[in-house]
Amino acid sequence: MSNWKLTIGIQKGEHFVNLYYEKRRIRFWNGKAIGLKLSSKDNPELLKAAIELKLLDGWRPKTKSIEQEVLNPTVIEVLIKGIAFKKSQGCSDRYIKDINRVLILWKRFEKENSITNLKIDSLTSKHLSKFLIRPNWSPKTQRTVKSTLSPLLSMPQLTNAVKLHKPVSVMHKPIDNIAEVLKEVSMFNDNLHLCCLMTYGCLLRPHKELRELTWGDFTADLSYIKLSGSRNKSGRNRIVPVPSYVRELLNKEDNNLNIFTGTTNAPNPDYFKTIWGRFKKVSKLLEQDQTLYSFRHSGAIEIYKRTGSLSKLQKALGHSSLAVSLTYLRGLEVSELEEKDMPMV
Structure with missing residues (x-):
């Protein structure tokens, strides 16, 4: 066996x-x-x-060899070996970037707390708590760093002993003055404007689905976008209509070219996050809790107002669950509704 x-x-x-x-x-x-x-x-x-x-x-x-297990390496040595192992598994570039960042943070932590070359058998949950729980890190950031650090250390009992606060879910506040905000974005950056417009009009997720979009994902007349299950979060194939106000900004090129870079390479994973952060600092129209995803939420609300159909809303958003789609309607002040309360379609 x-x-x-x-x-x-x-x-x-x-x-x-x-x-x-x-x-x-x-x-x-x-x-x-x-x-x-x-x-x-x-x-x-x-x-x-x-x-x-x-x-x-x-x-x-x-x-790990027997010799390696007998030795008492430092925490940094364990992290370095863990990173090398993850690289040998062919993990994504984004994940490799994240684990390298954790290594840098841990080195800085040891230096700031005068515990250089801390041995792995001297590592305690107090060390990890102090490393993870910081006033300038949100609960979400703390959990993200912990989930990245844990497999590198391979000490689940120790990492699980560190209890973190549950992140508070923040609603992406819908944008009421959508036309004015889009105009302000257009004056700031063309690529960000197209991203916001398509996030709103096509309801695509900006940081992956839109960022990786090529001209080959469009039909010949640019009226639809077709994405395979591996290209979107739900894992299902999606066919998304392209509104006329988006099409008039598009000039189709070779199928293998990215629509934002004009090359075969997509923008880096943090591209839109970085530009959006710069735009927020100078915007005179954005309100608190309005994010890049607010355009998607605003588009979802508009679709529901126009159609009154939850099934169409779910399909447009590409959700595998209707319950998730319902959360987008909080902007209509119907947050008390649950899926079981809704009429069948």
């Missing part, structure tokens, strides 16, 4: 292969670890089959 198990998982619409081996779960997003150019994004079943063949042939993922 084999001492391993393979499954296929999904996270934020992207598939990966799980390997359960020696009481550990190892994720594979591609075939780099087994020397093959395969991607779980393109064909997770093929990647799973390839890993299974390697396992049956005697291959096993790298594990």
